[in-house]
Amino acid sequence: MTALKNKNGSSQDLSLRATKWIGTSASLFIHTIIFIIAIVLPYLKIVPMDEVLLVLTTVVSLEAIYLAIFIQMSVNRHNESLEEVEKNIDEIQEDVEEITTDVDEVSKDIDEIQEDVDEIQEDVDEISKNIDEIQEDEEMEIHTKTTLEKIEQGIKQLSIEIEKLKAEGK
Numbered sequence: 001m002t003a004l005k006n007k008n009g010s011s012q013d014l015s016l017r018a019t020k021w022i023g024t025s026a027s028l029f030i031h032t033i034i035f036i037i038a039i040v041l042p043y044l045k046i047v048p049m050d051e052v053l054l055v056l057t058t059v060v061s062l063e064a065i066y067l068a069i070f071i072q073m074s075v076n077r078h079n080e081s082l083e084e085v086e087k088n089i090d091e092i093q094e095d096v097e098e099i100t101t102d103v104d105e106v107s108k109d110i111d112e113i114q115e116d117v118d119e120i121q122e123d124v125d126e127i128s129k130n131i132d133e134i135q136e137d138e139e140m141e142i143h144t145k146t147t148l149e150k151i152e153q154g155i156k157q158l159s160i161e162i163e164k165l166k167a168e169g170k
Contacts, residue, residue: 015073022067 021027038056042049 012073012077015070016077018066018070019074022070 035056038052041047042052
């Protein structure tokens with residue numbers, strides 16, 4: 001509204017104030033008093049009826065003309081304001097469409113990230129299986145070494161006993 005005052009000057013300001021004032025109770029009261037006075041003056045024989053009616057008709061006609069002009073100025077100002085609002089709404093709608101597009105893209109990215117996370121989880125599960133297999137293989141290897149060591153000790157013992165038996169039999 002400030003931009004309109006600066007652009008169009010005091011006539012816009014005057015029309016705004018006039019249309020605001022005309023629509024008040026004070027305006028209604030003042031107009032009623034003026035009409036009552038105008039109607040009473042001829043009865044009090046202060047001014048002849050013809051002159052009162054002529055002046056009253058002229059004043060009312062001029063007031064109606066100015067009021068129509070002020071109202072049209074107000075309508076024009078509101079139309080300008082509505083055009084600005086339409087532009088703002090169009091810009092907001094474009095922004096909403098861009099945001100919707102961005103949200104769709106982010107949603108696609110999230111889906112892709114979820115797929116990557118699922119693949120990584122599968123890889124982690126596979127690695128975990130491999131680690132379990134490696135641990136089992138290491139345990140088996142340790143068991144095999146232990147068994148071989150026992151067999152070797154048993155063979156050494158047998159070998160010692162065979163040597164003792166050979167020595168005794170000679």
